[in-house]
Amino acid sequence: MTAPRERVGRAFAAAPDYDGHARVQRDVAQDLAARITALDLPERPRILEIGCGTGFLTQALAGLGGDWLVTDLAPEMLQRCRARLGEAVRHRFAVLDGEYGTPEGGPFDLICSSLAVQWFDDAPAALSRIAGWLAPGGHLMVSTLGPGSFAEWRTAHDPEGLAPGTPRFAPIADFGAGVAAVERRAEHHDSPLAFLHALKAIGAQTAEEDHRPLSPGQLRRVMARFAQNGCNVTYEVVTCHLKSRN
Structure with a gap:
C-alpha cells in the first residue's frame, strides 16, 4: 500500500461519520474479538492494540480484562475511542505509527488490530517486526484487507482502460503461514455516489500516491458501470495469527 501515511492519518482524523x-468494519471487529477471546491468554494479559479507530475492537474485548495500550496514528481517533470506552485504569492511550514506531511498555501477551494494517506500506514485513514485541507464548492477531477488496469498483474502470485509486493491498500469499482465515463480505450501496460518500465518511478515500484523478466524464462513465452491476462491493478480509515461542 503506497498512499502517504500523513494523508491517511488526516483522512481518518477528519472522517465525519465513521461509526455511521x-x-x-464493525462486523469484522466483532468476529476478530470472538477469535481473540478463544486464545490461551494469561489471566491478566498485557495488550497492545494498533489502529484502534473509534474503538470497535477495543469495546468488543472489554470483558477480556488485562492492561491495555491502545494506539492509533490519528489523535482524533484516540479521542473517539476514549470517549466510547469511558475512563478505565487499565486503558492507556498513545499516538503510534504501528508500522514504523515502537510502543512503550512491552512485551505484550496480545497484539491485535482490526482493519488497520492494510494502510501500511508493507503489511507482511510490518507484522513480522511487530511480532517481535510479543512476550513468550504471546499472540499477534489482526484482520486486514486482501487484494480482492473493491473488485467491483475496479472492474467498472476496466472498459475505460483506467485504474482506480483504491489501494493495492498485499497479496494474501505474502502473509505466509500466518493466514488463519480469508472471508469475503459484500456491502450494498444505494448508488455510486453513496459508495464514494461512504468511503469518505470512514476516512478510506485516500488514493495511491501515483494515482491520476479521473476527469468528470471518466468518473461518470465508471459510476454508470458500477451502477449497472448493482453498486455492490466486496471486502476480502484476511485474518492473520502469529504466536511467539514459549
Missing part, C-alpha cells in the same frame, strides 16, 4: 458508515 463502518458497517463492515
